[in-house]
Amino acid sequence: METDAVLIERSARGRPDAFVEVVRRHEVAVHGYLARRAGRQAADDLLGEVWVRAFGGRGGFDPAHADARPWLYGIARNVLRAHWRAGRPADQPGVVEAVDPWEDVIDRLDSAAAARTREMVGAVRALPPEEREVLLLVAWEQLTPAQAALVLGIPPGTARSRLHRARAALRPVLAGEGS
Amino acid sequence: MNGDPPDLDRLDRPDLDRLDRLGRVDPPAPGVLDVALEVLWSAVAAEMLATAPHEQRRIAEPGAEEAAGQPRREDPSAP
Numbered sequence A: 001m002e003t004d005a006v007l008i009e010r011s012a013r014g015r016p017d018a019f020v021e022v023v024r025r026h027e028v029a030v031h032g033y034l035a036r037r038a039g040r041q042a043a044d045d046l047l048g049e050v051w052v053r054a055f056g057g058r059g060g061f062d063p064a065h066a067d068a069r070p071w072l073y074g075i076a077r078n079v080l081r082a083h084w085r086a087g088r089p090a091d092q093p094g095v096v097e098a099v100d101p102w103e104d105v106i107d108r109l110d111s112a113a114a115a116r117t118r119e120m121v122g123a124v125r126a127l128p129p130e131e132r133e134v135l136l137l138v139a140w141e142q143l144t145p146a147q148a149a150l151v152l153g154i155p156p157g158t159a160r161s162r163l164h165r166a167r168a169a170l171r172p173v174l175a176g177e178g179s
Numbered sequence B: 001m002n003g004d005p006p007d008l009d010r011l012d013r014p015d016l017d018r019l020d021r022l023g024r025v026d027p028p029a030p031g032v033l034d035v036a037l038e039v040l041w042s043a044v045a046a047e048m049l050a051t052a053p054h055e056q057r058r059i060a061e062p063g064a065e066e067a068a069g070q071p072r073r074e075d076p077s078a079p
Helices: A004-012 A016-038 A040-056 A069-086 A093-098 A102-112 A115-126 A129-140 A145-152 A156-177 B014-023 B032-060
Strands: none
Touching (some): A004 A016, A016 A040, A016 A069, A016 B032, A040 B032, A115 A129, A115 B014, A129 A145, A129 A156
16 A cells, blocks of 8 residues: 555645545544544534645655654644634734643533543643643554654654653553552 | 554553543544545645646647657648
8 A cells, every 4th residue: 555655745746636545544533633622513614624734735744754644633733723713702812822722622521521530631631731732642643752743843752751741640540540 | 653663652552541531532424524525626626727727738839849848749630
């Protein structure tokens, strides 16, 4: 099977339809990424925008990475941030970079969570946003720390450090969960 | 993974797997993926239409082939 990188490169060299195969490979995963963070309705609405942005920006894809998922998640992340910014009150323009909708995410998850899981939710909620983001890319999207670093545009070592700190913070909760 | 080296953090996941439960979502409803794909196809078609006529026009213009470094083709209807 051809890698995502081969297909994306081909799509940029006169065969734009080759990009559709990349999207088919990852559409469920990217929809899940959006749905976990913004809910299913928003995921349904935003998925097409992710594809169009990715298609338009495919010239910037680094073919050294055979798997396109981290790149696609990075684009989905930007689409989400724009979506959340658009939902903010107009009188708060100064908080654009501080967008963190975790309260909404928790509210949605919490409604379906068992009591024991709520403890874990609380611990995740208490994490610094930058650590939480790495942790959830690894736990939810099944990425390696190096791939999570690609999504976030940070050095791999930074992603590893953040993941290490997040896991250390959650360890007491996770250790008690199975007992 | 496509060629990524083994990652020690990835090999030690039991605790992360517990977290995975928090992130479970239902798969998209039927038709949702197709609708998004149609949006993409519109962009793909627009790009194909934007480039294809340009190429055809360029070749159809008198002298275009010589300008592009290609010899003029013989007229098949010429005696």
